[in-house]
Every structure is written in structure tokens, then in C-alpha cells.
Amino acid sequence: MAEYDVDLFVIGAGSGGVRAARIAGGYGAKVMVAEEFRIGGTCVIRGCVPKKLYAYASRFADDFEDAKGFGWSFPEKPTFDWHKLVQAKETEISRLSSLYRKGVEGSGGVMVQSRAEVVDAHTVRLMHEGRNVTAKYILVATGGSPTLVPPIPGMEHAISSNEVFDLKEFPRRLLIVGGGYIAVEFASVFARLGAKVTLAMRAENVLRGFDEDMRNGLRDGLEHAGIHFRFCALPAKIEKLSHGLDVTFTDGSTGDYDQVLVATGRHPHTHGLGLEKAGVELNRSGAVKVDGYSRTNIPSIYAVGDVTHRLNLTPVAVREGHAFADNVFGGKDINVDRDDVATAVFSTPEIGTVGLTETQAREIFDVVDIYRANFRPLKSTLSGRQDRTIMKLVVDGTSDRVLGAHILGHDAGEMAQLLGVAVKMRATKADFDATMAVHPTAAEELVTMRTRTARYEKEHRL
Template structure:
């Protein structure tokens, strides 16, 4: 295609992240002519600088605890040594491998990849940075979101989570700003790698919107792992101090760290897309408003993933992208269900959750029943660190349906996937009770909880006897 030629396609996708690539491949599989534009590496935030590399770092950070626990099981070890450059090099190698697979899958599907920036000229025309024009029956915006830098003096000194994978060496101390997914995950992995870590959050609890038992239990576990957690702490400025930085808080206190990382929010990537030229408006958060079928107010233009600021999770973007492709070129009639979306926080210990928090559920279900257990798993029985597992089920007392599950501890993310299937399927507490347990496992606790606990008990009162 020459610079002046015009390519006609059935679907043009802006953004080759998870949602965009899935939509492009599914649409092409239905016989549609599809092109996709990406000015960065293919794969999006999750593959390149998010879920995948971060999870690899989290796994690396947990080996220290595994080595420590091994002595209780008769293993002895000496000469432990961790090399940051090896970890980052191998991680980037895996990212490169996955990016190559994404590219290969697009090519195999017959999707035309335009490795450059794209913007809208009107509701059916796209201009690439090279000047080439593309006409499309339908346009899908799937450009994701980006980290937002706080606005205060010295903010230019801050790293984002993207920068973590580019650090040439691991600092001795780190201050992490924020209290959401990324902040608690980064704080946990840094501490696990031996970095003196402080977590500073302006809110009164970590993980806003999560169940309070999860919030409290995670806070306690982070402190037990040596992480300094400062809540209700507002950073007012950051100053360079020698080879490190001084973090000034609004209450007059100050903290010192070799590096400071801000994980305080993300903003949809809608700048420079020419959306206004096509008549697509944005909401107050800079996101693209869409209906349940991911349609914008302009016929023929759709948006999926974090750029819509609905449920900002990679698997949700995948489902939304596939749903758009099926709606346009397949036979789908039902929209994506954004209720009861399971999610995991790869903190240490990790969290898995699906359904409303207890606070939210009490407003939805007047006769809510709460089943809760806190115990030391068998895998930790012979370890010096007696990490506890928290399992919590919420049940609608009228129908008997299990409406939520909140887990904290080893393999919580793996367990919550299957719990999400059970909750979506409408299984009742009696279905759980009638299921034979697999012993000895952590998961058996999900089918052996017998007694509901009183409303809003303390964790100490709710804990089972080990």
C-alpha cells in the first residue's frame, strides 16, 4: 500500500493490546477484512509492562520465603544469592517471546498490522502517521490506559510501574505511593527481593472497594513482612537528597528512600486519536462512554477495555473485544456480563475475590449469611512464619445462593477462578455442603464451612481453632 493509496476494510482497530488483538482475530476469522494500528510493541500493557512481567517478578520475590520455609521440612541451604539483572533479562526475554506470538497470530489470521500511530479523520476514515488513509465500515478503539503522574513539586523524580522493568539495579530502599492493585503488588515483590519498602497511601485502607476483611488481613500481612505501611498519608513534595530522595508528607513528616514509585492511578489513552473529529465525546475521567454492546454514540465506532473505564481488567477487555467482533461479523446477541467478574491481586499473600464485599452485600441481601475461616495451611505448619489463609463466603439467606467469595493466602488467585464459575452458575450453599472435600487441601475449606458468623465480628472472634 502506497502512502497515497486508500485501504478499505470492514474493521479497523486502534490499539493492539489484549482487547484489540482479540477483536481483530475473531473478526478476521469470520471473513472480515481487518487492519490494526499500534505505535508500540504488540500485546498491550498486560503483556509488555503489566500483568505478565509483574507476575514473573512476584514469583521471583516469593522464593526467599520458600527457602526460609524449607528448613522446617528438613532442607538446609547456604550461599543464597539473587541477581536482579538475570531476572529482568529473563523477564524481558519472555515478554519478547509473547510479543512475537501476538504478531504471529495476527499475521496468521490475515489481519493487516500498521506499526504506527493512527487517528480518526471522521467516523469512517483513519489517517496513519505516515499519511496513509484507511476507510472502515467499523472502527474499534482499544488503546487502554496509562499511568498518571501526581501533581506536586518534585513529581518529575517519580517512577511509574512501567519503569520498574527498566531499572538497571535494585535499590536498597523504595517508597511506593498508592493503595491499589499495583501499589500493593509492587511493594510486596520489592520487599520479597530484600528491598526496604515503605507503602504510602492517602486513604484509610488499602484496596478501596474490597471486602474489609481482605483489607485488614492484607495490611497485617504486609506489616509482618517488614513493609512499613503509612495510611492517611498525603505526599506534598519529593526532593532529591544525595543519591536518594526525601518524601515530604502533608502532616510535616518526611521519609527517605533511594527510589520513589507512584502507583496512584491510570487514565484512559484518548489523547491524539482525533475522537472529536469523529464526534466521539469523553466523560469527566477522559474515558469513552459506551453502551452494553461497547458502542459509542457515533454509529460504527466502538470502544473496549480500559479506554472505556468500566471494569479495567485484561480478561474483561478480551471478552469485550470478542463480543464486538461477534456482534458485527458473527452471531452474538447477548452483551458481556460485567457482574461478578473475578479478580486477583498478586500481593504476597495474594487475594482472589468475586462478587460484592460484605458491606455491599448487606445492602443487597437483607438476610445475608457470612461464613468465614482463618487458619494456618498445612504447607505452613512446619515453617517459622505461620501465614494464615482467609476464606469467606457470602450467602443470600433467602435463596441460599453463594453470592460472593473472598480469599487471601496461597493460591487464592487459582481458587477464585473456579469459585467464579460456581457463583455464576447460581450454586447454593447446600451444593457446596454436599460436595465431598479433597483432603488435605486449602480448597476443602470452601465445602466444609458449616456455621455462619454473627454480623461484623472481629477477625479474632471469627478465626477457627488450628
Template sequence: MTDFDYDFFVIGGGSGGVRAARLAAGLGKKVGIAEEYRYGGTCVIRGCVPKKLFVYASHFSEAFEDAAGFGWRVGETHFDWQTLIANKDREIARLEGLYRKGLSNAGAEIFDSRAELVDAHRVRILSTNRIVTADKILIAVGGRVNGADGLEGQELTISSNEAFHLETLPRSILIAGGGYIAVEFANIFHGMGVETTLIYRGTEILKNFDMDLRRTLHRTMEEKGIRILCEEVISKIVRSADQRLDVTTSGAKNLKIDQVMLAIGRIPNTDGLGLEAAGVETDSHGAVVVDEYMRTNVDNIFAVGDVTNRIQLTPVAIHEAMCLVETAFKDNPTSPDHDMVATAVFSQPEIGTVGLSEDAAMKQFDELEIYSATFRPMKHTLSGRQEKMITKLVVNAADRRVVGAHILGPDAGEMAQLLAVALKAGCTKDDFDRTMAVHPTAAEELVTMYQPTYRIKNGERLD
């Protein structure tokens, strides 16, 4: 087959799919893109963007408390959930419109429909049952929330998807999970005045993050009033006569809750996509298997983003899409660099991190130097808030290269983005030491920790 309806057809209108479609169309390629829900994908519609708006909203309760120490008298406050939801919905609609406009202006043809592979070059548009052909195809359908198979009463729960559209704010909520989505929503709901409990099967929240930050955030959340149950799971949920939820845990606890939210991970959204018909290989988790250039085992079919289950972050999907366009349409094979990817947890306090945790670095390097400072940031001094901030650098002693940077505290995510440039460039601890501090800031601690807090040699800590 040499005559195709499209040079490039994209299945999935999230951040990665939209970027690839827009760039390819901008090169003059005939591009089609199909999305069954709303353009913008998980991040814009039901993920990062509305979540960050909720995070901002939840901060005000503490900001009102802190204001008194700075001389402000704040009167009686009232939080209106419906106002937040309405304003959030307007912003999401605006952003979706921008995604559509960008595609249209570039010349891509937009389909508001689910699409499925028929074979390696044919795609079925389900809304019309039309079959189109394409020279190259991109799978960018992202991920979906993971349910708790076998949980009695699972139908009584919500996921993060529904949390953005609740008609009323619950008086109490139980959130199952210990990853960043669960932790962030625990802080969000607590900040909005909801009695919040977090339940997690692991020994400590935020697996794979640096342990010092995990433990300190855990402690701080509990001090705020968030109840955290580790090494426990939900065993059963039933609706009681008063319409509340009776929850039994594996630790034989009985909780009376208004809402239960499951945040136990996300899985590739590949069911019913026609991958088998096209001969596209998937792994045991259902993720599309790709090589370093985002190519599947079928030469003309590519995949980017969460559907490949590598690094589930929006900027990663966007970067992969840009590399894909270079490879597929510019005769410039380009592979994304997944090393030193910064990330943030918008908890309260916030986490920003890039590179290796202390535990991960111990597995790669014989000797480490750990530089760490724990202090109360200046913005908390007059307010009387006792929250601590942590700045931490993990250094390979052999060449002095900084291989990990971790921050817990206000604006940690913003700092992590800038630190990522330094670590990506291979900066050493000596480079940090030569850098002048900006005073007074919390970030200055990153360039004023001149002596290691402790060393680690062959896995053993040397104080």
C-alpha cells in the same frame, strides 16, 4: 462512502484489540490494526505478565526460609536483578511475537504506528501520514498511568512502567497508592530485599475488596517488614546531595528514599486520539462511552477494554472483543456479562475474590449469612511461618445463594477462578455443603463451613 480500504480497523494492539482483529480477519474480513508501542498491550508488555514473573521471583526469599523446617539446608543465596530483567525481557519478546504471528496468520495487516481518527470512517497512520478508510472501527487503546498533578518533584518518580526496566534494584523504595498495583509491587520489592514503604491517602489499602481480607493483609505485610502509612500522601520530593530522594509527607514525615514509585491509578488513554473529530462521546474521565454492545454514539465505531473505564481487567477486554465480533460481523448481538468477575491480588499472601464483599452485599440484601474461617495453612506448619489464611463466603439468607467468595492465602487466585464458575452458575450454600472436600487442602474450608460465623440483618451484625 461505500468503498473502504478495510472492513474493520483496530486502533490499539493490546489484548482486546488483538483478539478482535484476529477473529474478524479469521472470518475473511479485511482488517488493519495499528499499535504505537508493542503488540500485547499493557498486560503482556508492562502489566500482568511481567508483574507475575516478578511475583514469582520475589517468593523465593520466603521459600528459602521455609525450606529449613522441611529438612532442607539452603546455602548462601544471592539475587541478581539483571538476570531477572533479561529473562523477563526475553519472555515478553516471545509473547509479542506470538501476538504478531496470530494476527498475520489470520490475515490482518499490521501497522507499527500510532493511529488517530480523522472522522467516523477515516484513520490517519501517523508514521507515514497515510489516511485509510474503514467500514467499522474499534478503539482499544487501553489506559495509561495517572500522574500526581501538582506534586513538587514528580519528575523524580517512576511508575509501574519504569519499574520493569530499572537498571539497578534500589535499596529502598516508597510506593504511593493503595490499589492492587501498589500493593503487589510493595510485596515484590520487599521480597527482593528492598526496604519498602507504602503510602496511601485512604484509611485502608485495597478499596472495594472485602474488609476482613484488607485488614489481615495489611497486618501481615507490616509483620513482614513493609511500612504502611495510611491517610497520608507525598507532599514534596527533592534530590539530595547524595543523589537519594528526600520525601516530605502530608503527615510531616521526612523520608530518605532511593526510589519513589507512583501507583495511584490508571486513566483512559484517549488524549489526541481524534475522538472529537469523529464525534465520539467521552465521559468526564475521558473514557469512551459505550452501550451494552460496545457501540459508541457513532454507529460504526466501537470500543472495548480499559479505554471504556468499566472493569480494568485483561480477560474482560478479551471477552468484550469476542462479543463485539459476534455483534458486528456475525449478526448475533452479544453483550458481555460483567457480573461475578473474579479477580486476584498477587500480594503475599495472595487474594482471590469473586462477587460482593460483605459491605457491598449489605447494601443489596436485607439479611446475610457470613461464613468465615481463619487458620494457618498446612504449608506453614513445619516452616514455622505464622501467616493466617482466610476463607469467606457471603450468602443471601433469603435464597441461600452465595453472592461473594473471598480468599486470602496461598494460591487464592487459582481458587477464585474455580469459585467464579460456581457463583456464576448461581450455586447456593446448600450446593457448597453437599460438595465433598478434597483433603488435605486449604480449599476444603470452602465446603466445610456448615454454620454461619455471624448474620447481618438490616445492616446490623447479629453474633
């Protein structure tokens, strides 16, 4: 009789957990995966995928308007049907969820639709079935949950990013609380779909931690789209009335809205998983503490993805899950490299970025050179739109290595993915300059920015 029921028990069927299960199964491991909600995790069900689909939907508003400048005319004004978009989104994420299940089962794994809690170092309890399963290894891959802050009177009337995709009625007046990437992405989407959007935040600008040129460019782009900002102001009270939600802000002002979306970040989904009782160490934010190999302080328990709160991106969770399985079941020695990871903000305008911001580079390097381009894209010359594309290279002034690349504009995320290869390979500004441009494209500016716009040198005092 086997010592354990399975070789690997995965809690959470998101991107990281499913990848780990598939790779472990490929090595011959007996695997079981438990998911309490829907297979696919945040990215597929309530995050990246539906968000990008909604971003696509919202951008048609601009496309219809821009088409007039290229000779197109429409006999009737285009109309938008919120319910059709919600249903189309649901069809696609259901398809992807099914593929995730097939991926696990195709590699020999067993998928269980149940909440699972850790009992001890080698035991997991399936709560819906009321039975225990023993495992040689346990992998926690439960991701994150929306953080509803600030805790104010009437907060129960607000919604999070979990609910916003499936609203029964389209909100004509929408207040979004937060200034991070989730908040600005939804602000872009709903403004272009026809809502009157207000964005309220504690800070004085959007996207804390991003490069300043990108932050300022996006703020201007959002204002141009009609989004109203309330900087340095948060809701203090939400009251439900017959005409909607009456919100009082910390600066004393008020506003009426159909919905209030709180998008102030996400926290590790570890509450109630039994981890602390099993002896697994968590940090102050509730994240599972792990080493470079995703091991917890309990040798048989590992964790990957957002639940560890290291770098909360889907591709990182996938890489961590893959590396875990390779190391534990494939006998390899892989420590995931989280430096210079390219990422995108799917707002409109879009942001693509990789590497260090100007501020970060100036804190680390003695000499930093900056190259900038700010131009009106070719498409806008006929459409009449006042869009701007902003590109920026941050360069080590001593070695000439490109430390960071930042883009605001159409398809910025696509460009950032390719720039990620160059930055990861430690390409120099001379390498960029030696690369022939593709004309006419926006991306050609990345290899034709020859004039340095700024140089910063540290003062060294004895």
C-alpha cells in the same frame, strides 16, 4: 474499487484489540491493527504478565527460608540478581508479543507499528507514515495509562508502573504511593526481593472496595513482611539530592528513598487520539462512552477494554473484543455479562475474590449470612512461618445463594477462578456443603464451613 481500504481498523494491539482483529479476520473481514508502542498491550508488556513473573521471583525468598523447616539446608545464602530477572522477563514478553503479532497476521490481518489517530467516522491517520486509511468500522482499544497524582513539586523524579519493571538498578529504599492493587503488588514484590519498602496512601487501609476481612488480612501480611505504612499521608514534595530522593509528606514528616513509584491508578488512554474532533463522546474521566455492545455515539466507531473504563481487567477486554467481532462481523447478538467476575490481587499473601463483598451484600439483601475461616496453612506448621489463610462466604440468608467468595492466601487466585463458576451458576450454601472435601487442602475449608459466624438483617421501618 472497494468503498473502504479495510473492513476493520483497530487502534491498539493489546488483549482486546488483538482478539477482535483475530475473530473478525476469521469471519473474512479485511483487518488492519496499529500499535504505537509494543504489541501485546498493558497486560503482556507492562502489566499482568511481567507482574506475575516478578511475584513468582519474589516468593522464592520465602521458599528458601521455609525449606529449612522441611530438612533442607543450603551451603550458602541464596542471592538475587535483579538484572537477570529483568532480562528473563524481557525474553518472555518478547515471545508473547511475537505470538500476538502472529495471531493477527495468521487470521489475515495487517499489523502496523505506528501511532494512529481518528480523523472522522471512517478514517484513521497513521502518524508515522503520514497516510490515511479508510475503514468501515473503527475499534478503539488503546487501554489505559498510569495516573501520576498528586501533582507536586518534584514529581518528575518519580516513576510509574510503566518504568518499574526495567529499572537499571535495584532500589534498596523504595517509596510506593497508592493503596490499590498495583501498589500492594509491587510492595510485596520489592520487599521480598530485598528492598526496604514504604507504602504511602490517602486512605486508612489498603484496597478500597475489597472485602474488609481481605483488606485487613492483607495489611497484616504486608506488615509482617516488613513493609512500612504511611496511612493518611501523601508526598508533598520530592527533591533530588546526591544520596537519593528526599520526600516531604503532607503530615510534615520526611524520608529518603532511592526511587518513588507512583501507583495511584490508571486512566483511559484517549488523549490525542482525535476522538473528540471526530465527534466521539467521552465521559469526565476521558473514557470512551459506549453501550452494552461497545458502540459509541458514532455508529461506525466502537471501543473495548480499559479505554471504556467499565471493568478494567484483561479477560473482560478479551471478551468484549470477541463479542464485538461476533456481533459486527458474525451476525450474532452478544451483550457481555460483567456480573460476578472473578479476579485476583497477586500480592503476597494473594487475594482471590468473586461476587459481592459483605458490605455490598448488606446494602442490597434483607438477610445476609457470613461464614469465615481463619487458619494457619499446613505448610507453615513445619516452616515456622506465621502466615494466615482467610476464607469468607457471603450468603443470601433468604435464598441460601452464595453471593460472594473471598480468599486470602496461597493460590487464592486459582481458587477464585473455580469459585467463579459456582457463583455464576448461582450455587447455594447447601451446594457447597454437599460437596465432598479434598483433604488435606486449604480449599477444603470452602466446603466445610458449616458454622455461621454472623447474620445481618435489615430493619424495615414504616
